[in-house]
Amino acid sequence: MIIELGHFALILALAVALLQAGLTLTGAARNDLNLMAAGRLAAMAQFALIALAFATLVHAYFVSDFSVANVAENSSSAKPLLYKLTSVWGNHEGSMVLWVLILAVYGAAVAWFGDAMPPRLCARVLGVKALIAIGFLLFILLTSNPFLRLSPAPEEGMGLNPILQDPGLAFHPPFLYLGYVGNSVAFAFAVAALIDGRVDAAWARWVRPWTLASWCCLTLGIAMGSWWAYYTLGWGGWWFWDPVENASLMPWLAGTALLHSAIVVERRDTLKSWTILLAILTFSLSLVGTFLVRSGVLTSVHAFAHDPRRGIFILVLLCIAIGGSLALYAWRAPTLEPGGVFAPISREGALLLNNLILASCCATVFIGTLYPLFLDAVGGPKLSVGYPFFDRTFVPLMIPLLLAVGIGPLLAWKRGDVLGALQRLWAAFAAVIAAMLIAFYLSHGGPVLSVLGIGIAAWVGGAAMVELADRLRLFRAPWAEVARRALAQPRASYGMTLAHFGLAVTVAGIAASGFEQQSIALLHLGQTLPVAGYMLRFDGIGKHEGVNFTADRGDFTLLDGTRVVAQLAPERRFFPLQQQTVSKTAIHTNLLADFYLALGDPDDKGGWAVRAYWKPLVPFIWIGGVIMAFGGAVSLSDRRWRVGVAARRAAKGALPVDGSRV
Amino acid sequence: MTRALAVAAVLLGIAHAAFAVEPSEMLANPALEARAEAIGKQLRCQVCQNESIEESGADLAHDLRVIIRERLKEGDSDAQAIKYVTDRYGDFVLLKPPVEPATYLLWFSPFVILAVGAAGAWLYLRRRPAPPDEPLDLNQRRQLERLLLDDQ
Numbered sequence: 001m002i003i004e005l006g007h008f009a010l011i012l013a014l015a016v017a018l019l020q021a022g023l024t025l026t027g028a029a030r031n032d033l034n035l036m037a038a039g040r041l042a043a044m045a046q047f048a049l050i051a052l053a054f055a056t057l058v059h060a061y062f063v064s065d066f067s068v069a070n071v072a073e074n075s076s077s078a079k080p081l082l083y084k085l086t087s088v089w090g091n092h093e094g095s096m097v098l099w100v101l102i103l104a105v106y107g108a109a110v111a112w113f114g115d116a117m118p119p120r121l122c123a124r125v126l127g128v129k130a131l132i133a134i135g136f137l138l139f140i141l142l143t144s145n146p147f148l149r150l151s152p153a154p155e156e157g158m159g160l161n162p163i164l165q166d167p168g169l170a171f172h173p174p175f176l177y178l179g180y181v182g183n184s185v186a187f188a189f190a191v192a193a194l195i196d197g198r199v200d201a202a203w204a205r206w207v208r209p210w211t212l213a214s215w216c217c218l219t220l221g222i223a224m225g226s227w228w229a230y231y232t233l234g235w236g237g238w239w240f241w242d243p244v245e246n247a248s249l250m251p252w253l254a255g256t257a258l259l260h261s262a263i264v265v266e267r268r269d270t271l272k273s274w275t276i277l278l279a280i281l282t283f284s285l286s287l288v289g290t291f292l293v294r295s296g297v298l299t300s301v302h303a304f305a306h307d308p309r310r311g312i313f314i315l316v317l318l319c320i321a322i323g324g325s326l327a328l329y330a331w332r333a334p335t336l337e338p339g340g341v342f343a344p345i346s347r348e349g350a351l352l353l354n355n356l357i358l359a360s361c362c363a364t365v366f367i368g369t370l371y372p373l374f375l376d377a378v379g380g381p382k383l384s385v386g387y388p389f390f391d392r393t394f395v396p397l398m399i400p401l402l403l404a405v406g407i408g409p410l411l412a413w414k415r416g417d418v419l420g421a422l423q424r425l426w427a428a429f430a431a432v433i434a435a436m437l438i439a440f441y442l443s444h445g446g447p448v449l450s451v452l453g454i455g456i457a458a459w460v461g462g463a464a465m466v467e468l469a470d471r472l473r474l475f476r477a478p479w480a481e482v483a484r485r486a487l488a489q490p491r492a493s494y495g496m497t498l499a500h501f502g503l504a505v506t507v508a509g510i511a512a513s514g515f516e517q518q519s520i521a522l523l524h525l526g527q528t529l530p531v532a533g534y535m536l537r538f539d540g541i542g543k544h545e546g547v548n549f550t551a552d553r554g555d556f557t558l559l560d561g562t563r564v565v566a567q568l569a570p571e572r573r574f575f576p577l578q579q580q581t582v583s584k585t586a587i588h589t590n591l592l593a594d595f596y597l598a599l600g601d602p603d604d605k606g607g608w609a610v611r612a613y614w615k616p617l618v619p620f621i622w623i624g625g626v627i628m629a630f631g632g633a634v635s636l637s638d639r640r641w642r643v644g645v646a647a648r649r650a651a652k653g654a655l656p657v658d659g660s661r662v
Numbered sequence: 663m664t665r666a667l668a669v670a671a672v673l674l675g676i677a678h679a680a681f682a683v684e685p686s687e688m689l690a691n692p693a694l695e696a697r698a699e700a701i702g703k704q705l706r707c708q709v710c711q712n713e714s715i716e717e718s719g720a721d722l723a724h725d726l727r728v729i730i731r732e733r734l735k736e737g738d739s740d741a742q743a744i745k746y747v748t749d750r751y752g753d754f755v756l757l758k759p760p761v762e763p764a765t766y767l768l769w770f771s772p773f774v775i776l777a778v779g780a781a782g783a784w785l786y787l788r789r790r791p792a793p794p795d796e797p798l799d800l801n802q803r804r805q806l807e808r809l810l811l812d813d814q
Binding site: 237 | 683684685686688704706711712713714717719752753755756757758759760764765767768769771772773775776779780783784787
């Protein structure tokens with residue numbers, strides 16, 4: 001009964017979305033405030049209905065109602081409660097309901113903060129969002145309905161794939177979707193601006209908080225997914241250029257570019273047409289990602305759906321959304337008035353370079369991901385595009401960006417002075433040389449590329465610090481003056497410093513992967529294995545019972561000379577329901593380096609295969625991601641961008657010109 | 663749907679049940695083993711997603727690792743050992759796609775896109791005219807006319 005209520009609520013949500021589109025778009029066209037206000041209410045009603053539908057599905061999983069086909073196929077009664085609940089989005093149908101729920105959350109939020117915006121802009125944004133919701137609600141109801149019953153109901157469910165039963169992966173999809181789907185807001189703003197024919201600084205101020213929020217979530221989502229791969233797959237890889245990973249990386253790259261170009265629109269009223277195009281492309285890439293993952297066109301760990309009907313449905317949605325918005329762009333963009341002019345060497349020029357490189361990187365990932373499919377479709381040979389391709393294309397493209405990210409923030413708007421900026425960056429140069437010498441010494445002349453990578457990381461991080469010190473006039477002004485400046489700095493500028501510093505931390509973590517050391521051996525009880533100057537002792541092996549698995553658990557001691565560094569207990573977990581074995585690695589970290597241990601198969605003479613790795617700086621990869629997302633959040637808390645401020649100021653007259661730099 | 667899920671589960675099982683490189687597979691000669699690992703990292707495990715045979719736990723990857731090591735022990739060069747595998751499984755197993763006419767578009771487009779984008783940005787910056795002077799609005803025009811009339 002409850003699940004039928006959810007089914008009904010979702011159908012009603014579709015009706016409300018249709019109503020919302022009609023009310024808002026007609027209201028905006030006729031400038032009818034009543035219709036537009038009703039449209040905002042519809043957006044909130046749509047959210048309430050989808051939330052109800054989602055809640056009934058959560059309830060079905062909570063009580064393990066196996067008469068619901070979706071629950072029977074993806075859950076089981078003997079499972080920790082957390083994974084019962086996260087199973088809701090651990091499958092195709094449920095994850096699509098989460099998708100539309102998040103779409104509705106953003107829609108309701110736009111409606112909630114709508115008072116601050118011009119009513120017609122708000123109405124058109126909600127109208128575009130309603131059109132997207134209609135498409136995806138139809139997709140769920142027609143091809144991927146999680147509310148269907150199974151008769152007779154089975155005694156027990158088929159269970160959740162064991163590799164999904166993990167805290168990292170449990171919360172990876174919601175964050176990823178908050179990022180993906182959040183891009184729909186910027187998209188809706190772009191389409192609304194195209195209909196309106198007007199893009200100005202106020203528009204950029206309304207778009208930025210939404211773009212920032214979804215960018216932060218996407219950053220965390222990607223970091224979580226990569227961390228999960230790292231500790232799950234048993235050898236410490238954290239990025240595979242897997243099509244599904246690429247599907248999340250593309251909107252991230254485009255969204256990062258959008259964040260930067262929106263600054264130019266806001267501060268200098270230029271690059272408007274390009275920013276609109278980026279907003280369209282960012283969400284289009286989110287849709288492409290959804291298509292790649294959900295259609296099963298690329299079979300992969302993450303792709304659950306194998307039904308071509310779904311693929312075709314999403315493809316049609318994709319063509320309408322992307323084709324329609326690009327056609328609108330081609331028609332309306334030329335009417336956008338060009339804004340202020342600037343010299344190539346300037347803050348604007350640096351941000352343009354950022355966009356150029358990020359867009360090229362994004363195109364590279366797009367081509368690398370889809371080329372095998374394309375070649376196959378035109379009857380060419382079957383081939384794979386793996387990490388060696390991206391190492392040779394993506395990485396060289398990224399290096400000039402990383403070098404420029406140090407200089408860009410030190411350039412003035414309109415016309416900058418590169419030599420002056422480089423002179424001010426002497427401390428960053430010193431940091432580069434020191435970091436490279438230290439890396440070279442500690443790794444005993446390790447791989448040249450890794451040492452260079454550490455140097456680049458030091459450059460990005462050092463330059464971010466120099467820029468901050470410069471802004472605060474640290475060491476050049478009295479302390480009282482520095483403190484006054486520190487308090488007066490807008491949060492957004494701290495956000496930038498943090499985000500750039502986080503990037504440096506991530507780059508250091510990636511670069512240091514060349515220094516890792518591994519030992520693989522067959523160990524008997526009591527034997528030791530040397531790894532990177534440490535000794536690993538095999539103390540014992542025992543059976544261990546989980547809620548829905550049995551495990552072999554090894555006991556190991558990590559020794560530095562005679563000092564005990566850590567006790568490690570890697571497991572091999574066997575899930576009887578799925579007849580599947582999953583490796584549970586043991587990781588000892590001091591945040592500067594990880595000691596990574598995985599237990600393999602036994603031989604028949606009492607020996608166990610053991611893989612041990614010493615991975616310096618690897619935690620930096622994810623710590624950097626968290627710092628980046630935190631920087632985004634700090635920037636989001638800047639009162640200048642708080643949703644509504646722009647409107648209140650705009651209502652009073654022109655936007656104030658504040659001297660602070662961003 | 664159920665069948666599809668079962669297929670997915672089996673595929674996932676293959677990918678993760680076993681272990682990557684097993685100690686028993688490894689060659690006693692460290693130089694030869696290092697070469698084998700370097701080769702293995704360039705070859706794709708066909709049943710996994712972008713994982714190399716060195717990293718994958720699939721049975722197929724195990725078989726390929728053993729084959730590579732056997733070829734090296736027989737005295738094959740790296741290129742010969744790779745060719746032995748591609749002759750049997752095709753270029754699909756190469757994680758680094760070969761540079762050939764069918765892949766020119768793949769290999770060169772990243773740099774072509776960057777160059778075209780840079781040229782576009784350069785033209786945009788060069789051809790941007792100085793912003794036109796603001797035309798006078800109605801009130802200003804009337805004011806101007808009045809001033810001119812006053813002069814007369």
